[in-house]
Amino acid sequence: QVQLVESGGGLVQAGDSLRLSCAASGRTFSSHAMGWFRQTPGKEREFVSTIDWSGTATYYADSVKGRFTIFRDNAKNTVYLQMNRLKPEDTALYYCAGTNRYAGGSLNRRDYDYWGQGTQVTVSS
Numbered sequence: 001q002v003q004l005v006e007s008g009g010g011l012v013q014a015g016d017s018l019r020l021s022c023a024a025s026g027r028t029f030s031s032h033a034m035g036w037f038r039q040t041p042g043k044e045r046e047f048v049s050t051i052d053w054s055g056t057a058t059y060y061a062d063s064v065k066g067r068f069t070i071f072r073d074n075a076k077n078t079v080y081l082q083m084n085r086l087k088p089e090d091t092a093l094y095y096c097a098g099t100n101r102y103a104g105g106s107l108n109r110r111d112y113d114y115w116g117q118g119t120q121v122t123v124s125s
Contacts, residue, residue, distance in 0.1 A: 009119030022096030
């Protein structure tokens with residue numbers, strides 16, 4: 001059974017940093033893309049960042065570009081999201097996602113086959 005388990009969320013103040021981790025088990029994602037999405041109540045899940053299988057190609061939503069960094073450790077089957085200069089509008093439930101179809105990163109949530117349960121990030125002003 002494939003599992004993605006996120007960790008690292010929490011309550012922080014604006015301007016602070018957090019690092020989210022997503023540990024995969026049950027299969028390796030070292031040949032496939034992974035991504036981060038987020039969702040707030042009443043809104044659709046939105047793309048945050050994605051990384052290709054090798055970790056050399058990354059993509060970001062405009063709203064987080066320059067503040068967030070995605071990276072992965074294939075030896076640990078783990079993907080990370082370093083979030084700096086957090087803003088109140090970054091408050092959301094953050095989900096990790098993995099695909100078994102694409103090696104390159106994808107911005108489309110429908111391209112992902114596996115999802116974690118989410119980790120809450122709350123940024124106070």
